[in-house]
C-alpha cells in the first residue's frame with residue numbers, strides 16, 4: 001500500500017477533515033505539521049507547493065481538500081467513499097430544496113434573496129418571530145462566507161472553522177425555527193404591488209416582505225495561469241500561506257484595504273513584496289502610508305497582472321506596466337485580491353434605488369425605497385464587509401419585516 005503523508009498546519013480545518021476521512025476509510029498516515037516544524041515547508045517547496053493541506057499518496061500530491069479524488073486514488077469505493085465528515089453531513093447543499101408547486105402557491109411573509117450570513121440570520125429572527133419565511137439562494141455553497149477558507153473572528157464562535165461550517169450552523173438554526181430553503185436564481189423582481197413578486201426560472205414567488213441579501217461577490221475573471229497555479233504560488237490568503245514565502249519574492253495584486261493589509265502581513269515574511277495596483281488609486285479608505293515605510297515593499301501603480309507563468313510552481317508574472325509595456329518579473333508567489341466587490345443587484349432593474357456602484361440604498365433600519373423591501377449585508381454600502389455585520393443586518397431587516405407584515409407601530413425586539 002502507498003504511504004500517505006499529510007502536511008497540515010495548526011488550526012487548519014480542512015486538515016482535520018482529511019484526517020477524519022482517512023480514519024473513516026481505515027488508512028494510516030504520517031502527519032507533518034508545518035506550524036510545529038518549519039522544515040516541512042522546505043519539503044513542500046521542493047514540490048513547488050506553497051499551501052496546506054497537502055496529502056501525498058505515494059508520490060502523488062493532493063493539494064487542498066479533495067475527498068473524491070483521494071478516495072479514487074486510494075481505491076475507496078461504495079458507502080465508505082460517500083462517508084462525509086460530521087460537519088459536512090448537514091451542509092447547505094442538502095438543506096436547499098428544488099422549487100416545487102407548493103412553494104410557488106404560498107404567499108410568504110418574508111423572503112430573503114440570498115442565504116449567506118445576512119439572509120440566514122434574518123431567517124432565524126423572522127421564522128422565530130412566526131413569519132412564514134423562505135430563503136432563496138442560487139448557489140448556496142458559493143456565497144462569500146461559504147467560500148471563506150477560515151473564519152476566526154465571528155463573536156461567540158471560538159477557534160477556527162470554515163465559512164461554510166459557520167454558515168451551515170446559521171442556516172440550520174433558521175431551519176430549526178421553521179425556515180424553508182430553496183435553491184434557485186431570482187431573475188427579476190416586481191415590487192410595485194403590496195405583494196411583491198420574485199421571478200425564478202420555475203415561476204413566481206409571492207411575498208409580503210423581501211430582504212435583498214445577495215452579497216457583493218463580483219464574477220471572477222481569472223488571470224491566465226491563476227487556476228493552474230492555485231496552491232502552487234497563487235494564494236488568496238496571507239494568514240494561511242505567508243509563512244511559505246519566508247525570504248522569497250512575492251507579488252500582491254489589488255486595490256483594496258484588504259490588499260494593503262495583506263501586503264503588510266506578507267512583508268513580515270517575504271524578502272520583497274511587489275504591490276501591484278491596477279490603477280493609480282486605491283478603493284475606499286485604503287491607504288498605503290504604512291506599507292510605504294517598509295523597506296521590502298515596493299508599490300507599483302498602474303500595473304496589471306496579465307499572466308502567471310511557471311513550471312511546477314509560479315516562477316514569473318507578466319505585468320502590463322504604467323507605460324503599457326508588458327514586462328516579465330521573477331516571483332515565487334502571487335497573492336490576488338482582485339475579486340472586486342460588486343453587489344449582485346443587476347437583476348433588480350430599477351425596482352429599488354441603488355447607488356452609483358450598484359449597492360442598494362437603505363436607511364438606518366435597512367429599508368429600501370420600497371415599503372416592505374429591505375437590503376443588507378454586503379449588498380448595501382457598509383463601512384466594513386464582515387460576516388458579523390451581515391448577520392446583524394439580517395436581524396434589523398427581519399425586525400423591520402415583522403413590523404411591516406404585522407403592521408406594528410414600532411420594531412419589536414426578541415428578548416428571549
Ligand SMILES: Cc1cc2nc3c(=O)[nH]c(=O)nc-3n(C[C@H](O)[C@H](O)[C@H](O)COP(=O)(O)OP(=O)(O)OC[C@H]3O[C@@H](n4cnc5c(N)ncnc54)[C@H](O)[C@@H]3O)c2cc1C
Pocket residue numbers: 113114115116117118119136137138139140141142143144145146148149150151152153154184185186187213214215216217236344347376377378379385386387388390
Ligand atoms: C476572501 C474573504 C475572506 C473573508 N474573511 C472574513 C472573515 O474572516 N471574517 C468575517 O467576518 N468576514 C469575512 N469576509 C467577509 C464576509 O464573508 C462577508 O462580509 C459576508 O459573507 C457577506 O454576507 P452576505 O450574506 O451579505 O453575502 P454572501 O455571503 O456573499 O451571500 C450572498 C448569497 O446570495 C446568493 N445570491 C446572490 N444573488 C442571488 C440571486 N439573484 N438569487 C438567489 N441567490 C442569490 C449567493 O449565492 C450567496 O449565497 C471575507 C470575505 C472574503 C471575500
